[in-house]
Amino acid sequence: MKKIKDAQTQIFIGEDVLLNLDEYLSNAVVVADKNSMQYTLPLLPRLSGLEVIRIDGNERSKNIDTVIFLWKEFERLQLDRNAVVICVGGGVVCDVVGFAAATYKRGIRFVNIPTTLLAMVDASVGGKTAIDLDGIKNVAGVFARPDRVFIYPPFIKTLPHEQILSGIAEIIKMYAVTKRKFSIENFDVSNNNFTEHIIFAVREKARIVSHDFKEHGKRKILNFGHTAGHAVEAFLLSQNKEITHGECVMWGMVAELFLSVRLLGFPHSEYEKFLSFAVRHYKPLHIKTEDVPAVINYMRSDKKNYQNKIMPVLLRCYGCPVWDCGMIDYALLTNILPDSILLSS
């Protein structure tokens, strides 16, 4: 078992981590979604005596209605301030349940047991909780660290391939922003053992977050691919199209690398390799030329914006992210971004 620490949070990774749950089994409630309930709760016999609250686990339910439902359930179960909420699920469950727990009675403890690859490598660690508003991603949220994170890699065996690819996008993001010697062409998506990648991504995230929990500076590099990615995700959700978070982040990284080539001299040859990886493994987004202004409009709601300019994270090279001098005004964006967004179509 690997143990990684992010300031106050202990993160356990391995096939024996579930043995460590015992200290959280009294005065506790489990929250899961349909799939995590079906596929992972049977592998968590230690939780079997606990009440389980079920929520919908998709982006459309990452909203205030689910939070209100959870607060009411916590009230019904008379959770006191010493209670602990055990989140069992993907990034949606971690984000929305973490938010509900962190705001209930001014904050009760929660523990994350991520069940998707994406939640293992990213959403379950770092202490960001959030909900969407009117389709705009993560509008409301609080920074609140889970008490513990228990990452049991075998849970990913029941994930559909598109969910594996979704998690891979966040793993690739972490290599791209931290490793100068990253070669995307050597990344093996068919390898079924992701434990090394999970340990790498969690260790890097914990290191960055320990120094900048509230994202005043360097933590922003973790948003690489997300300015364009969140805009695409919000747009496609508004069109009722099914899309994973990681697919949007992958195409968001393509768009932001395109900007990096133009504005910061990121090597064009590396951009070409990145694009060909995305084209080979990720399905096209089918965004039409006439939709591009609507996508760009969603970027106006990005939390990193400053004085009406967007601030995507760009790369000079792999491992050399620039997070606060890439202010781009909308006119420039409207000129150069459509080409890169349309590459994903």
Ligand SMILES: NC(=O)c1ccc[n+]([C@@H]2O[C@H](COP(=O)([O-])OP(=O)(O)OC[C@H]3O[C@@H](n4cnc5c(N)ncnc54)[C@H](O)[C@@H]3O)[C@@H](O)[C@H]2O)c1
């Ligand atoms: N807080 C953060 O730091 C952070 C970081 C990255 C992403 N996120 C958020 O995470 C969310 C995406 O998370 P996600 O990709 O895990 O999506 P998700 O939570 O919607 O899960 C994807 C699907 O997998 C199913 N599922 C879960 N575990 C399963 C299992 N073991 N076997 C089979 N199916 C299973 C779920 O029911 C769901 O249908 C987004 O809302 C994103 O904004 C948050």
